[in-house]
Amino acid sequence: DIQMTQSPSSLSASVGDRVTITCQASQDISNYLNWYQQKPGKAPKLLIYDASNLETGVPSRFSGSGSGTDFTFTISSLQPEDIATYYCQQYDNLLSLTFGGGTKVEIK
């Protein structure tokens, strides 16, 4: 299986701060990477697909980049409603889809 390593596992930032989360794959996955947001008690929501494509209706302060094994997810200006856990997910191996461990984002 392809292992996805996310960091940090949690972070605390102020409203308006730039927030960056990284995700590293255990092997080359090209751009077959998605990012999801999950708020407490809710289902995950797709934010970014194909590493850098913004899902329809998602605010432009969210962005993604990277290819191969190293990926980055950025919130350009953290808002109170962005408090959530964020997950990366690879789909290079369609027989075994895997998620990163998650990054919990809190407001300082």
Next chain:
Amino acid sequence: QVQLVESGGGVVQPGGSLRLSCAASGFTFSSYGMHWVRQAPGKGLEWVAFIRYDGSNKYYADSVKGRFTISRDNSKNTLYLQMNSLRAEDTAVYYCAKEKQLGTFDYWGQGTLVTVSS
């Protein structure tokens, strides 16, 4: 609008069985692959199973292979997950999810909780 509504969760003893359902609406169900994804209490997301739009291909996580069976009834717009030989480590919220493209989930249900406990 797209809606996915899971049902069938509950408390079951180790070794028992349970069948989850996911009723879909708001899109052409028979045109999309569907997945089950689970989340143990306080833990991260784990992909469980996939079924192709026409039911011709099914893939499973190693942790459930041989115990769980994914199926669908396109005439009823419903996805299923038959879970047998349940273990304590299967305790989780189970989500059904629609594919946007291969391996990408664009809509999720609200989840149904399965608790395996004696």
